Amino acid sequence: MSVPYGLAALPIRSELRGRTPYGAPQLDVAVRLNTNENSWPLPAGLAEAIAEAVGAVAGGLNRYPDRDAIALRTDLAGYLGGELGVAQLWAANGSNEILQQLLQAFGGSGRSALGFTPSYSMHPLISLSTSTTWHDGPREADFGIDPARAACAVREHRPDVVFVTSPNNPTGTAVSLETIEAVYAEAAGMVIVDEAYAEFARPGTPSALTLLPGRERLVVTRTMSKAFGMAGLRLGYLAAAPAVVDALQLVRLPYHLSALTQVVARVALGYRDQLLATVASVCDQRDRIVAAAPHFGLNAVPSDANFVLLGGFWNSREAWQALLDRGVLVRDVGIPGYLRITAGTPAETDALLDGLEGVTRARSAHRSG
C-alpha cells in the first residue's frame, strides 16, 4: 500500500481532491496566441508615467491603501460613462476576484450557479471553490443562447447566480440584450454579465450596461486585462446597483487593492485613448483569421472578441501540438475539433496562417499518403 504524501496526504476539502489548478501553459514561444492578451506594446510614455506615479506613492507604503479605492472607482465610472457613479462601481485584483467576491456574497454552500457552456471555465471553478453547485445551461449549435431555452433552464434549476458571458469565451459569441432580459426576468438570483471582451464587439453590439437602470440583481463585469492590454496589472471591475457594491464590501478582504495597483490603474485609465487605439487593429486581425479559415478547410465561429474559435481540426490536441512545433501557441479549450486563437499583431497573424498552412498541408499529405 502506498503511503500518501504531498497534497494527497493533506486534509483538503473533498471537492478539491484530485483537481488540477487552472492554467494555460505559459511557454516561451515566439507567437503566443493562447491567453487573449493584447500583443501590442504599451504606448510611448505609459511606462514612464507609471514609474513616476509609483515613485510618488512609494513613500507612503507604510500606510494601508484606500480600502474603498474611491479615486479609482470614480475614474472607472468616468470611463464607462453614462449615468454611472462611484457607488455603482467596484474594483478588485482582476475580474476573477470580482467573480469570487460575487460568489462569496451570493453563492456558497446550499446555493447554485448556472452558466451557458461552453463558456469561461473559471465560472464553474470559482463556483466549486466557494462550494456553490454548478448547472450547465444550453447553447445552440451555432454557440448562441436562445432566450426561451435559457429562461427554461433558469426556471428548472432556480440558480442563485446566473453567468452570461458576452462576448463569450471561448466562442466569441455576443449575447443579445433580449436574451439577458429574458434570463433576468426568470431569475430570482443575481445575473452576472461577464463583458471581459466588450471593447472588441463589432459595431451595433450593445452592452448590458444599458440594462442596469431598474435591475438591482444585474451585474456587469469588465477587466483591464484584455482591450486595455494590462493583464499584468490585475484590475477588474463591475458596474451594478449600489446595494451590490455594499454586499461585496461584506466579503472583500480589507485593503484588497494595493496602493500600487490603484495608482497604476489610474495612470492607465488616463492613457485609455492610446491603449484602446490598438483595438481596431486587433479586430482587423481577428477578421483576417476568420476570412482565412476556409482556405485551410477550417470553419471560424463569428467573433465579437479578440480571438477566434476555429473548428474542423482532425484532433484538437494533435493540431495544438503541430502548431506549437511551428512556434505558434494557441489554446485547446476542450471542445473536440476546435482550437481558440487570439488575434494579435499582423506579424503574429502571418505566423499563424503560415502555421495553419503547414499543419493542414502536412495532415492532408499524411492522409492521402
Ligand SMILES: *Cc1c(COP(=O)(O)O)cnc(C)c1O
Ligand atoms: C480573460 C477573462 C476574464 C479576465 O480575468 P481577469 O481576472 O480580469 O484577468 C474574465 N472573464 C472572461 C470571460 C475572460 O475571458
